Amino acid sequence: MLREIRPAIVLLLVLTAITGLAYPLAMTAIAGTLFPVQAQGSLIEKDGKVVGSALIGQEFKDDKYFHGRPSATVAPDPNDSSKTVPAPYNAANSGGSNLGPTSKALADRLKDDVDKLKVENPNAAVPVDLVTTSASGLDPDISPEAAQFQVPLVAKARHMSEEQLRQLVSANTKGRLLGLLGEPRVNVLALNLALDQVAAK
Structure with a gap:
């Protein structure tokens, strides 16, 4: 059973890291570089x-x-x-x-x-x-x-x-x-x- 669940858990963790951390941080960095005034409100x-x-x-x-x-x-x-x-x-x-x-x-x-x-x-x-x-x-x-x-x-x-x-x-x-x-x-x-x-x- 663990064999079947492990890929789902790994995929969940990978997608969480990509969409919940890496992507928002990358977009924040890009916005701060290209549009510094707008990125600060x-x-x-x-x-x-x-x-x-x-x-x-x-x-x-x-x-x-x-x-x-x-x-x-x-x-x-x-x-x-x-x-x-x-x-x-x-x-x-x-x-x-x-x-x-x-x-x-x-x-x-x-x-x-x-x-x-x-x-x-x-x-x-x-x-x-x-x-x-x-x-x-x-x-x-x-x-x-x-x-x-x-x-x-x-x-x-x-x-x-x-x-x-x-x-x-x-x-x-x-x-x-x-x-x-x-x-x-x-x-x-x-x-x-x-x-x-x-x-x-």
Whole structure:
């Protein structure tokens, strides 16, 4: 019986070593060599300190910064572990809200968010990505229209000209990949870092 089982055990150990150790280590080494920034999480540094990642959004509450999309991620309620509380951009709990188009809770939140944004900029239509969450809840990008919509509020908070901010948004807008794939987008963290740099001058 041992004669029949031994090849299966040997094959299991060999495949485990190849697929569980050798392959992941080789891919990690190759990624670290060919794509060192991406392999480390696409981290963004400012003055030698890591301030975020180009791949994960952050919550900006101050009016002097551009804001990203709403985030649907949650975390356990510290007061009641059977409940959850909002935890924007919680990378440990990526996911959407799972609220469908007939959800009253979603409709109420959207209406409230649109009403708040209309107060900030009453003369412009509210871009859809400023009130809807992404599938992951971690999207770091917004549309150029969403960034331009926020220009009057940020300009007022920073005492800067709207034209200067519009140029900054344009300079930080990335186009479609290869001119075909995806949509034009603005990374909110990169835009806010560029904004701080311009304001410092």
